Amino acid sequence: MQLIPTVVCLFMATLIAACQSSEKSEKDPAAIRLITLDPGHFHAALVQKMMYEGVDSVVHVYAPEGQDLQLHLNKIQGYNTRPDNPTHWKEDVYKGADFLDKMLADRATLGNAKNVVVMSGNNRLKSDYIQKTVGAGFNVLADKPMVINASTFDQLKESFATAEKNKVLLYDIMTERYEISTMLQRAFSRQAGLFGTLEKGTPGNPAVTKESVHHFYKDVSGSILTRPSWFMDVAQQGEGIVDVTTHLVDLVQWECFPEQIIDYQKDISLTSARRWTTDMSLSQFKAITKQNSFPDYLKKDVVNDSILRVYSNGEINYQLRGIHAKVSVTWAYKAPAGAGDTHYSIMRGTKANLVIRQAAAQQYKPTLYIEAVTGNKDLEASLKAVLPKIQQEFPGVEVKKVASGWEVIIPSTYKEGHEAHFGRVAQKYLDYLKAGKMPTWEVPNMIAKYYTTTQALELAKKAK
Structure with missing residues (x-):
């Protein structure tokens, strides 16, 4: 008998909180307002999986009417109505073919808030979206990749210059920096007594290797993800070598040369690059897109009228300040x-190697191992010496002896999952926005990252 009053109370509490948040932002010139532009990828919704202090609960959405927009709104509604820790976003949606022009024209009427345009969708359009948006004086938080080919690389550089001129922040969503095993790999690599120094490596045996395996058919927020048909069109989404490898190239820079400026013209040298396809049947395509046939723009990639070939896989072998690194991404249709x-x-050091594995032996959970290099008999002693320093930053982290060396034991409280990392990135960006600036290394390193990926694509296309 108490169910209806309880539900009503919860509804009223949520409504009051939403109204208070909105009213506060209208009176507070320091408040921040989110704007979502043409959401075509589920990452746009993941930014709103949580609420943020000082951010208006009203989000302005500008997009063409269609499935992409509806899927985005459905995800936001799911976050608002979930039983545990529901959000209270209110989506103010403008639908129309002139959505971009409308957003730019509304710049003066959106209030005194610091406006942040969130972009996650068709990557072919993203370069123009970014350029026009920062040019109009909006801050931009963009999903990767910002550019998908060498022809738009200079446009991205210009956008960063425009952002600086207009005193707005342009930033991409690098979620993998917040994966705890990667954070600890970076932290242990900075302990010279344990790790030594980073090896130089060779093309055949790089000092740093990062491999990522992804799947077209996947579960997101408790349901099977419906992907837009254009996601399988590399002319719109981008090839794998310029898409997911963006994360891996970012991690190489972030771990090997932390908080240091990378000069793409001096510090980066490509050795080799290659690309290959993932083949997808029409029935598989239907399962993830809910479309009954391949659209015309995909016909160029269809063989035998029934098999779609997607250039979703790529590998880059390159040097960063003389350190040999290799990154690769592979897309399968569905995970085991x-x-x-x-x-x-x-990461191969002169004293120890830091290895992250995520296979069946690890129950498909990322696990960090510390393994001695040949001839190093002091690993246990040096590990015990540096562990207290690691624990100062990551309380509760321990190690245990295993056959290959030492496994890093990570408390479950650190294991948030990939979807939660979007909130971490957004919060970091909001902190930068409140401070009015980013660290000096962030922009040049974003430029270096996209130079690496787009030039690798050019090199891969030339390879036989």
Whole structure:
């Protein structure tokens, strides 16, 4: 008998909180307002999986009417109505073919808030979206990749210059920096007594290797993800070598040369690059898009009238300040039972190797190992010496002896999952926005990252 009053109370509490948040932002010139532009990828919704202090609960959405927009709104509604820790976003939606012009024209009427345009969708359009948006004086938080080919690389550089001129922040969503095993790999690599120094490596045996495996058919927020048909069109989404590898190239820079400026013209040298396809049947395509046939723009990639070939896989072998690194991404259609997207990474030091494995032996959970190099008999002693320093930053982290060396034991409280990392990135960006600036290394390193990926694509296309 108490169910209806309880539900009413919860509804009223949520409504009051939403109204208070909106009223506060209208009176507070320091408040921040989110604007979503043409959401075509589920990452746009993941930014709103949580609420943020000082951010208006009203989000302005500008997009063409269609399935992409509806899927986005459905996800936001799901977050608002979930039983545990529901959000209270209110989506103010403008639908129309002139959505971009409308957003730019509304710049003066959106209030005194610091406006942040969130972009996650068709990557072919993103370069123009970014350029026009920062040019109009909006801050931009963009999903990767910002550019998908060498022809738009200079346009991205210009956009960063425009953002600086207009005193707005342009930033991409690098979620993998917040994966705890990667954070600890970076932290242990900075302990010279344990790790030594980073090896130089060779093309055949790089000092740093990062491999990522992804899947077209996947579960997101408790349901099977419906992907837009254009996601399989590399002319719109981008090839794998310029898409997911963006994360891996970012991690190489972030871990090997933390908080240091990378000069793409001096510090980066490509050795080799290659690309290959993932083949998808029409029935598989239907399962993830809910479309009954391949659209015309995909016909160029269809063989035998029934098999779609997607250039979703790529590998880059390159040097960064003389350090040999290799990054690769592979897309399968569907993961084995109990598995999901996986990551493998190794940093080779002169005293120890830091290895992340995420296979069946690890129950498909990323696990960090510390392994002695040949001839190093002091690993246990040096590990015990540096562990207290690690624990100062990551309380509760321990190690245990295993056959290959030492496994890093990570408390479950650090294991948030990939979807939660979008909130971490957004919060970091909001902190930058409130401070009015980013660290000096962020922009040049974003430029270096996209130079690496787009030039690798050019090199891969030339390779036989």
